[in-house]
Amino acid sequence: MSSHTHHDEPFYRKYIWSTDHKIIGLQYGFTALFFLLVGFVLMMIMRWQLAYPETPVPIIGGLLGDTGILLPETYNALGVMHGTIMIFLGVVPLAVGAFGNYIVPLQIGAPDMAFPKLNAASYWSYLVGGIVMLASFFTPEGPARAGWTGYPPLSVFEPGQTIWLIGMVFIITSSLLGSINFITTIVQLRAPGLSWMRLPFFVWAQLVTAFLLVLAFPPLESAAVLQLMDRVAGTSFFLPSGLVVSGEILNVSGGGSPLLWQHLFWFLAHPEVYVLILPAMGIVSEVIANNTRKPLWGYKSLVFAAVFLGFMSFIVWAHHMFLTGMGTAMSAFFQTTTMIISIPSVIILSALFISLWGASIRFNTPMLFALAFLPMFGIGGLTGLPLGIGASDIYLHDTYYVIGHFHYVVAPGTIFALFAGIYYWYPKMTGRKMSEAIGKLHFWPSFIFMNGIFMPMFIQGLAGVSRRLWDGGLESAHASGVLQWNEFMSISAWLLGLAQLPFIFNVFYSMKFGEKVDENPWDSTTLEWTAPSPPLPHVNFDNIPEVHREAYEYSVPGRKRDFTPQTVPKKG
Amino acid sequence: MLEFLKHYGLPIHLSTAGPGIDEIIVLIHWLMFILFVGWGTFFIISLVKFRASKNPKADHEGVKSHLSSILEVAVAVVEIVLLIGFAFPIWASRVNDVPTSAEDGAVHIRVIAQQFAWNIHYPGLDGIFGETKVDLVDEEENPIGLDRSSIGGSDDFYTINQMHIPVNRKIRVDLSTKDVIHSFKLPELRVAQDAIPGMSIPVHFEATMTSEEYLQKMADTPRKGKGLEIVCAQLCGLGHYRMKGYLTIDTETDYKSWLDSEAQYLEEYEDDEW
Numbered sequence: 001m002s003s004h005t006h007h008d009e010p011f012y013r014k015y016i017w018s019t020d021h022k023i024i025g026l027q028y029g030f031t032a033l034f035f036l037l038v039g040f041v042l043m044m045i046m047r048w049q050l051a052y053p054e055t056p057v058p059i060i061g062g063l064l065g066d067t068g069i070l071l072p073e074t075y076n077a078l079g080v081m082h083g084t085i086m087i088f089l090g091v092v093p094l095a096v097g098a099f100g101n102y103i104v105p106l107q108i109g110a111p112d113m114a115f116p117k118l119n120a121a122s123y124w125s126y127l128v129g130g131i132v133m134l135a136s137f138f139t140p141e142g143p144a145r146a147g148w149t150g151y152p153p154l155s156v157f158e159p160g161q162t163i164w165l166i167g168m169v170f171i172i173t174s175s176l177l178g179s180i181n182f183i184t185t186i187v188q189l190r191a192p193g194l195s196w197m198r199l200p201f202f203v204w205a206q207l208v209t210a211f212l213l214v215l216a217f218p219p220l221e222s223a224a225v226l227q228l229m230d231r232v233a234g235t236s237f238f239l240p241s242g243l244v245v246s247g248e249i250l251n252v253s254g255g256g257s258p259l260l261w262q263h264l265f266w267f268l269a270h271p272e273v274y275v276l277i278l279p280a281m282g283i284v285s286e287v288i289a290n291n292t293r294k295p296l297w298g299y300k301s302l303v304f305a306a307v308f309l310g311f312m313s314f315i316v317w318a319h320h321m322f323l324t325g326m327g328t329a330m331s332a333f334f335q336t337t338t339m340i341i342s343i344p345s346v347i348i349l350s351a352l353f354i355s356l357w358g359a360s361i362r363f364n365t366p367m368l369f370a371l372a373f374l375p376m377f378g379i380g381g382l383t384g385l386p387l388g389i390g391a392s393d394i395y396l397h398d399t400y401y402v403i404g405h406f407h408y409v410v411a412p413g414t415i416f417a418l419f420a421g422i423y424y425w426y427p428k429m430t431g432r433k434m435s436e437a438i439g440k441l442h443f444w445p446s447f448i449f450m451n452g453i454f455m456p457m458f459i460q461g462l463a464g465v466s467r468r469l470w471d472g473g474l475e476s477a478h479a480s481g482v483l484q485w486n487e488f489m490s491i492s493a494w495l496l497g498l499a500q501l502p503f504i505f506n507v508f509y510s511m512k513f514g515e516k517v518d519e520n521p522w523d524s525t526t527l528e529w530t531a532p533s534p535p536l537p538h539v540n541f542d543n544i545p546e547v548h549r550e551a552y553e554y555s556v557p558g559r560k561r562d563f564t565p566q567t568v569p570k571k572g
Numbered sequence: 573m574l575e576f577l578k579h580y581g582l583p584i585h586l587s588t589a590g591p592g593i594d595e596i597i598v599l600i601h602w603l604m605f606i607l608f609v610g611w612g613t614f615f616i617i618s619l620v621k622f623r624a625s626k627n628p629k630a631d632h633e634g635v636k637s638h639l640s641s642i643l644e645v646a647v648a649v650v651e652i653v654l655l656i657g658f659a660f661p662i663w664a665s666r667v668n669d670v671p672t673s674a675e676d677g678a679v680h681i682r683v684i685a686q687q688f689a690w691n692i693h694y695p696g697l698d699g700i701f702g703e704t705k706v707d708l709v710d711e712e713e714n715p716i717g718l719d720r721s722s723i724g725g726s727d728d729f730y731t732i733n734q735m736h737i738p739v740n741r742k743i744r745v746d747l748s749t750k751d752v753i754h755s756f757k758l759p760e761l762r763v764a765q766d767a768i769p770g771m772s773i774p775v776h777f778e779a780t781m782t783s784e785e786y787l788q789k790m791a792d793t794p795r796k797g798k799g800l801e802i803v804c805a806q807l808c809g810l811g812h813y814r815m816k817g818y819l820t821i822d823t824e825t826d827y828k829s830w831l832d833s834e835a836q837y838l839e840e841y842e843d844d845e846w
């Protein structure tokens with residue numbers, strides 16, 4: 001194919017019905033950022049009710065009915081949609097769909113993904129899933145309101161769940177199509193000389209992630225279809241007989257088990273945690289290696305830890321279910337696997353910390369986000385320990401402690417890593433750098449307010465305040481000592497929203513006015529930086545690069561430059 | 573550490589399970605604290621010491637020792653100790669040492685959750701629970717579907733959202749639900765258990781303090797005047813936030829007289845009916 005055919009392509013072929021992994025990556029990226037914003041706005045609305053219970057919500061109150069008060073049913077619905085949108089439509093598509101698509105082929109020196117049409121199909125299925133989820137706001141029933149975990153029997157009775165399940169089926173299908181593509185691409189399309197141990201850690205992270213998605217999502221897809229049948233076809237996969245709901249005997253054949261759903265759901269949703277975190281670790285590793293000007297410390301142990309993490313993540317799921325009446329043997333098994341899985345996480349985090357020792361650290365915006373990721377993910381990981389041990393989980397289960405824990409993993413953890421990735425790879429996508437000054441104006445407030453939102457959750461959790469309470473604990477005796485934090489967290493959340501404005505501005509402003517840079521502005525070693533910026537349409541490179549070195553040859557003693565790209569041949 | 577966690581929210585406990593659970597929460601927080609401070613110190617020193625302006629040339633190799641493996645082994649060892657020494661035994665006693673009224677003189681109660689209330693079912697003086705049947709359920713008259721004509725059923729009584737237990741006695745609760753999943757939680761007693769449709773799950777505990785003593789202890793805190801509650805910890809519908817019961821821990825004599833008054837009330841009520 002000639003690299004110049006693109007001039008003839010009409011706009012819609014080039015940017016809409018595209019099969020170019022870079023365009024699809026950008027489509028994923030912008031769509032996912034849009035959904036992140038939507039998911040966050042939903043939370044900002046919910047936080048009004050938590051801070052000032054039963055007072056009319058300002059600005060958008062008119063949309064919530066005559067009183068302008070966020071009612072319990074709407075609160076529950078927003079909770080479901082916040083979780084669903086953030087995880088399935090925001091973070092994962094950005095981490096995997098956008099960065100995976102854009103960067104992986106470039107980093108392995110491939111002209112495109114292995115199956116470009118499948119790639120497009122994956123994006124469109126995701127978009128349909130997203131539109132279905134958004135459309136649920138405009139149906140007479142409204143969106144789902146049985147928790148983002150959709151536990152039956154509640155989810156079988158509550159309105160809005162049908163459309164949620166249909167949306168989920170599209171989203172899952174999209175992930176399955178995408179992950180098959182990633183596995184094939186990484187296995188088959190690596191440039192000559194790019195052996196497994198020369199792969200950038202980001203590619204390893206994406207490979208393990210793709211395996212998690214392809215193996216863990218099918219059980220949830222089946223479960224979603226079964227729950228759909230329970231709702232629309234009168235089956236009772238998840239319903240036992242003998243239930244009385246709102247005074248009426250439930251007329252179903254029965255024999256089902258609500259716990260079956262939980263097992264199937266968490267069989268996906270625990271690996272999903274690593275789907276959220278592994279690409280983030282990959283991005284952070286790239287940014288850290290580049291900005292410390294030295295190789296990642298313990299590259300091999302990072303790779304083995306990531307693979308082991310991926311494997312173990314399939315046998316820890318029931319630690320979400322300790323309180324469902326689990327016996328000694330089963331709880332001992334899942335507590336043990338959960339403690340085992342903490343070890344590779346400790347290895348990865350330690351290796352990244354140790355990588356800083358002896359470095360020459362450049363504190364640019366991508367590096368600030370990547371550095372902040374480390375302690376933030378550290379807090380998220382460590383606070384998982386008392387939840388992974390059954391005895392302490394008895395008290396902390398379903399409290400705000402849990403919410404604090406996984407938000408530290410995902411929000412100041414993964415989302416910071418994603419910001420790092422955006423600032424870092426933006427020059428590759430546009431040929432210009434994002435403004436550093438505005439970048440720092442984005443970073444510092446975000447860092448402060450993230451902690452302002454999530455740190456008090458541990459305090460409320462220790463006090464025993466339950467999650468998913470419409471009144472934020474106002475009516476609960478045990479919450480009385482910690483209620484004052486609700487307003488503090490809400491204000492932090494709104495300020496965090498404000499702190500994203502410089503970022504949004506920066507993305508568009510820098511497209512036109514950012515500093516123009518050559519193809520390797522960060523003096524990096526990996527293959528994506530040998531491609532032109534932006535890379536050539538649909539072939540990426542002028543010639544497929546040949547790889548002669550490991551991924552991170554920074555500051556090798558005796559060399560003139562402090563970096564040696566992977567494509568530089570070794571001397572005689 | 574316990575004082576620290578108490579300062580930041582953790583309420584005092586008043587059950588025999590409390591010390592064990594609080595101890596493991598404290599130990600894990602020590603582990604977290606040490607790791608975080610360790611990492612954090614290393615992190616900050618690295619950032620200051622190795623900033624580009626101070627250290628323009630990076631060291632290709634960096635840390636040469638493999639001290640970090642010691643860290644990983646240490647974490648693994650601590651976790652093994654936590655599991656075998658604390659977590660497994662606590663769990664085993666939680667699920668295996670279920671007391672019975674015959675052998676342990678335990679107070680046996682049934683709790684039937686529903687949207688959005690706790691039905692507390694006592695077996696009455698004979699200590700035998702009457703049968704409950706789905707088709708007898710009447711939300712106004714008979715929310716738990718109790719069959720008065722079944723064996724042991726005539727003197728049973730139930731309350732809505734009012735649970736009384738005696739102090740210093742083993743309590744056994746058989747937990748079930750009429751509709752969706754709820755979670756029976758007594759935060760101050762360090763008790764929590766999901767109620768799963770189609771299952772009856774035993775929960776047991778022993779209170780070490782009466783409600784009155786507890787309220788006295790709380791006199792100078794934000795909790796003053798607020799008694800003990802049964803929390804629903806699992807999202808169970810739009811009334812989830814207001815689903816709560818009240819727990820009263822009585823002295824043995826107070827408990828007896830409460831049982832008597834309930835029996836009395838039942839008799840009067842029955843007289844009215846017939």
Ligand SMILES: [Cu+2]
Pocket residue numbers: 269270273316317319320
């Ligand atoms: Cu998990």
Ligand SMILES: [Cu+2]
Pocket residue numbers: 685686687688753754755804805806807808812815
């Ligand atoms: Cu409930």
